[in-house]
Amino acid sequence: MKIETEEKDGKLYVTVTIPPHSGRNKRMKVDLPILLEALEKRKIKHGQCLHSVKVTNRNLDGCKGTFIFELSSPKPKTKPKLKPKPKPKPKPKKTTILTSQKVKKKLDNN
Helix, strand or coil, X not given: CEEEEEEECCEEEXXXXXXXXXXXXXXXXXXXXXXXXXXXXXXCCCCCEEECCCEEXXXXXXXXXXXXXXXXXXCCCCCCCCCCCCCCCCCCCCCCHHHHXXXXXXXXXX
């Protein structure tokens, strides 16, 4: 698989050429996921894909195809502003049987 890249008009044109199918060459198919792996291995930076094709080597016409990508621009690193979360209000404790009995005893003693 031969990959050629060209930059023009703020876009990256990637032309993929594969050898035609014959006794030596097996059938091949190159689509977007396979091309993205190849670009990562070659450390070619790119943006979002604008136009993709499926390149196969079953006939001579399909052995070549051009993919078009946006050029990736370095994004400025900005920290998102986080608002502090409001603290939850404390819930009043539930009265249990023991605490209500203690209150009754105190009232009875007085």
